Structure formats: structure tokens, C-alpha cells
Amino acid sequence: MAALKMTISCFVFLQVLSCLLSSFALSKALGLKVGFYDMSCPKAELIVKKSVFEAMKKDLTLGAPLLRMFFHDCFVRGCEGSVLLDLKNKKDEKNAIPNLFLRGFEIIDDAKAALEKECPGIVSCSDVLALVARDAMVVLNGPSWEVETGRRDGLVSNISEALSNLPSPFNNISSLITQFHSKGLNKKDLVVLSGGHTIGNGHCPQITNRLYNFTGKGDSDPNLDTGYATSLRKICKPTDTTTALEMDPGSFKTFDESYFKLVSKRRGLFQSDAALLDNQETKSYLLNQMKSDRSTFFKDFGVSMVKMGRIGVLTGKAGQIRKNCRMVNK
Numbered sequence: 001m002a003a004l005k006m007t008i009s010c011f012v013f014l015q016v017l018s019c020l021l022s023s024f025a026l027s028k029a030l031g032l033k034v035g036f037y038d039m040s041c042p043k044a045e046l047i048v049k050k051s052v053f054e055a056m057k058k059d060l061t062l063g064a065p066l067l068r069m070f071f072h073d074c075f076v077r078g079c080e081g082s083v084l085l086d087l088k089n090k091k092d093e094k095n096a097i098p099n100l101f102l103r104g105f106e107i108i109d110d111a112k113a114a115l116e117k118e119c120p121g122i123v124s125c126s127d128v129l130a131l132v133a134r135d136a137m138v139v140l141n142g143p144s145w146e147v148e149t150g151r152r153d154g155l156v157s158n159i160s161e162a163l164s165n166l167p168s169p170f171n172n173i174s175s176l177i178t179q180f181h182s183k184g185l186n187k188k189d190l191v192v193l194s195g196g197h198t199i200g201n202g203h204c205p206q207i208t209n210r211l212y213n214f215t216g217k218g219d220s221d222p223n224l225d226t227g228y229a230t231s232l233r234k235i236c237k238p239t240d241t242t243t244a245l246e247m248d249p250g251s252f253k254t255f256d257e258s259y260f261k262l263v264s265k266r267r268g269l270f271q272s273d274a275a276l277l278d279n280q281e282t283k284s285y286l287l288n289q290m291k292s293d294r295s296t297f298f299k300d301f302g303v304s305m306v307k308m309g310r311i312g313v314l315t316g317k318a319g320q321i322r323k324n325c326r327m328v329n330k
């Protein structure tokens with residue numbers, strides 16, 4: 001009996017120990033830190049910020065695709081800049097369907113060119129993406145957070161990996177939870193980061209199934225507010241493949257907490273937005289966000305963005321610092 005007790009407590013002790021060790025190892029192995037370039041390129045963050053501010057002064061709508069670009073980078077091979085690569089055969093991530101509406105690659109190029117002038121070969125393209133996503137949210141009066149840096153750039157871009165790793169607007173809640181979980185993100189992260197849909201656009205083909213003959217009875221998606229469905233049908237005819245739709249109508253250029261209210265009123269644009277109500281836990285995170293004030297959402301968003309920014313990073317001697325974000329070094 002005593003022996004058994006001993007074995008059990010020893011087992012628990014070992015588990016705690018190995019857990020402590022592995023979380024320590026994790027933070028070490030990551031090799032990311034706030035201010036990674038403080039010594040090697042002190043102006044790095046300022047230079048990136050300037051590029052984003054200049055570009056968005058001319059076109060505020062760039063903020064949304066720049067945030068989305070970082071998300072799409074991180075979910076495919078980790079946050080290592082693979083979304084930026086151009087392959088001659090076009091079989092790169094950029095050409096995968098979920099990435100066709102990404103914009104703003106020239107802003108990344110501009111920031112990178114300015115960085116190469118200031119301190120050649122020091123700042124990675126993947127870090128530029130991480131910084132740009134934050135700076136773009138600041139321009140939209142959204143949250144700010146301290147961006148960990150120290151990522152290095154990957155060498156591979158693969159169109160089919162983008163297709164299989166990026167969540168689809170048609171996904172149900174169990175797929176979404178699984179996909180986020182596989183990237184080390186939990187249900188709260190899923191809900192909080194979905195709040196990114198407070199800015200920017202979707203397009204008709206992502207929702208026409210919800211508007212026309214959803215269950216084969218000539219109806220719309222029962223999880224979509226019927227009044228909203230009626231107004232969406234006026235914008236999206238069944239075969240429309242091009243028209244853009246504001247995800248947060250009227251405030252698509254303003255980063256605010258209105259997304260959670262929209263979704264709770266069954267006015268989330270995508271099935272993947274509506275799906276957040278289909279699981280007890282994600283639903284309660286969603287309703288909590290709705291009831292809390294803006295500062296809670298902003299703080300949570302920053303925390304989840306930092307977490308997302310750690311997915312699959314390359315650090316230390318892994319990968320490389322690309323000279324040109326669109327191609328691996330020769």
C-alpha cells in the first residue's frame with residue numbers, strides 16, 4: 001500500500017517536474033523575446049511602423065488583409081514568412097484559394113527594403129509580418145501589444161499545405177476547435193482571434209450557400225438572422241463570385257468589440273462565425289466578450305496574438321534571414 005502511494009506520488013512529482021522542464025524548454029527553444037533587435041537594429045520597429053502608417057494613410061482598408069496575412073502565415077508551417085514567397089511555378093501559398101484575397105505584400109516589401117538599408121541581413125520577414133499586424137491594428141484604433149521577435153524565415157512554400165491548414169468559412173465548430181488546437185491555440189484563442197472579423201471584408205461565394213436553399217427547402221441558414229439574410233441576398237446573387245461584403249457593416253475600418261454582438265445576434269457573416277455559438281465553452285467566451293468592455297477584448301486579443309505568433313517559429317540557427325521577402329536567399 002505504502003509502496004503504491006509512493007509510486008503514485010512519485011509519478012505525480014515526476015509529471016510536475018517534466019511539465020516544468022518542458023515549459024521551460026519551450027520558452028527557451030522558442031528564442032523569441034520582446035525587443036530582440038534592440039541591440040542589432042534599434043530602429044527596426046520604428047521603421048516598420050513608419051511603413052505601415054504611411055501606407056495606411058493612403059488606404060485604411062489595408063489593415064485588415066495585413067492582420068489576416070500574419071494569421072495565414074502562422075497557420076501554415078508556423079510564423080516563418082512562407083506566405084510571402086513567390087514560386088516560379090505559382091504553386092506557392094499565395095496562390096491557394098484562401099489566400100487569393102490577401103493584399104498589402106508591397107508594404108512588407110517596403111518595410112523590408114527600408115530595414116535592409118538600415119541594417120542588412122538582420123531583421124526577418126516573419127518578424128516584419130508580426131510587427132506589421134500589430135501596427136496596422138494601432139492605426140485602426142485597435143489594440144496594441146508587445147510583439148515578440150527573433151523569428152527566422154523558412155525556405156518552403158507549398159500551395160496544398162495552405163489549403164489543408166487554413167480554416168474554411170464553412171467549417172463547423174469541432175473542426176475549428178481541432179484546427180486551432182493543432183496549432184497550440186485553445187477555445188478562448190479561437191473566439192478572441194475570430195474577433196479580428198470586426199474589420200475587413202468577405203466575398204459572396206463564402207456565404208451564398210447560407211442564403212439560398214440551405215437545407216434543400218428553398219430556405220436560408222437557420223443560424224443566420226432572417227432579416228440579415230434578406231439584405232445579404234440583395235447584395236449576393238447565387239452566382240456572384242466577386243462582390244465584397246463588410247463583415248462588420250458600417251465599422252469595417254474600425255477595430256472594436258462589435259463582432260461579438262453581431263455573432264450573438266446571429267449576424268456573423270460566415271458559418272465559422274456562427275459556429276462559435278455551437279459549443280458551450282466557445283459560446284460562453286463569446287458572450288463574456290460581448291458583456292465585457294473594450295479593454296478586456298483588446299487585452300485578450302493581444303495575448304492571443306502573441307500566442308499565435310509563437311506557432312512553429314524558427315529561431316537560433318534554423319532557417320535564414322531573407323534578403324527579399326519574396327524569395328529564399330541564393
Ligand code: HEM
Nearest residue numbers: 064065067068071101167168169193196200201202203272
Ligand atoms: C476561425 C477561423 C477563421 C476563418 C474560417 C476565417 C475565414 C475568413 C474568410 C473566408 C475571410 C474573407 C476573405 C475575403 O474574402 O477577402 C476572412 C477575412 C478576414 N479574416 Fe478571417 N477567418 C478566421 C480567423 C481569423 C483570424 C484568427 C484572424 C486574425 C486574427 C482573421 C482575420 C481576418 C481579417 C482581418 C479579414 C478581413 C480581410 C480583408 O478585408 O481583406 N480571421 N476570414
Ligand SMILES: *[C@@H]1O[C@H](CO)[C@@H](O)[C@H](O)[C@H]1NC(C)=O
Nearest residue numbers: 091156157158159160161164
Ligand atoms: C506539398 O505538400 C504536400 C502535402 O504535404 C506534399 O504531398 C507535396 O509533395 C508537397 N509539394 C512539394 C512540391 O514539396
Ligand SMILES: *[C@@H]1O[C@H](CO)[C@@H](O)[C@H](O)[C@H]1NC(C)=O
Nearest residue numbers: 170171172173174175176278
Ligand atoms: C464537422 O465537420 C467535420 C469535417 O467536415 C465532419 O467530419 C464532422 O462530422 C462535422 N461535425 C459535426 C458535429 O457536424
Ligand SMILES: *[C@@H]1O[C@H](CO)[C@@H](O)[C@H](O)[C@H]1NC(C)=O
Nearest residue numbers: 212213214215216217218219
Ligand atoms: C433546393 O434543393 C433541393 C434539394 O437539393 C432541390 O431539389 C431543389 O430543386 C432546390 N431548389 C432550388 C430553387 O434550387
